[in-house]
Amino acid sequence: xxxxxxxxxxxxxxxxxxxxxxxxxxxxxxxxxxxxxxxxxxxxxxxxxxxxxxxxxxxxxxxxxxxxxxxxxxxxxxxxxxxxxxxxxxx
Numbered sequence: 036x037x038x039x040x041x042x043x044x045x046x047x048x049x050x051x052x053x054x055x056x057x058x059x060x061x062x063x064x065x066x067x068x069x070x071x072x073x074x075x076x077x078x079x080x081x082x083x084x085x086x087x088x089x090x091x092x093x094x095x096x097x098x099x100x101x102x103x104x105x106x107x108x109x110x111x112x113x114x115x116x117x118x119x120x121x122x123x124x125x126x
Contacts, residue, residue, distance in 0.1 A: 036092060037090075037096055037099035038088055038091075039088070039091060039099055039100060039102075039103040040088050041086070041089065042084065042086055042121070043085040043087060043114065043119040043121055043122065044083055044084040044122045045084045045085075045118040045120055055078075056078035056080055056085065058117060059078040059085050059119065060076055062110050062114055063078075063087065063114075066109040066110040066113060067106050067109060067110070071091070071102050071105055072091045072092035072099075072102050073089060073090070073091055073106060074091065075090040076090065077090075084122075089102075091103065
């Protein structure tokens with residue numbers, strides 16, 4: 036199991052801010068294929084936007100990073116439509 040953290044910039048205003056972590060998690064799950072190896076994810080609001088921790092089944096750290104990039108690419112358009120942009124992906 037590998038954990039990859041990605042940072043998203045953007046913060047919804049008003050009442051949507053309270054439900055933002057659940058929204059981001061739902062969007063990522065909705066656009067993730069079983070082949071991506073996603074076991075669990077956690078989204079946490081930050082001052083700059085959101086940190087998302089992806090728990091991935093992968094053969095190596097490099098494979099986990101590739102899988103994380105594929106997940107974010109698949110969820111890119113829906114995340115952008117809600118005001119979020121991926122800024123960084125880390126081990």
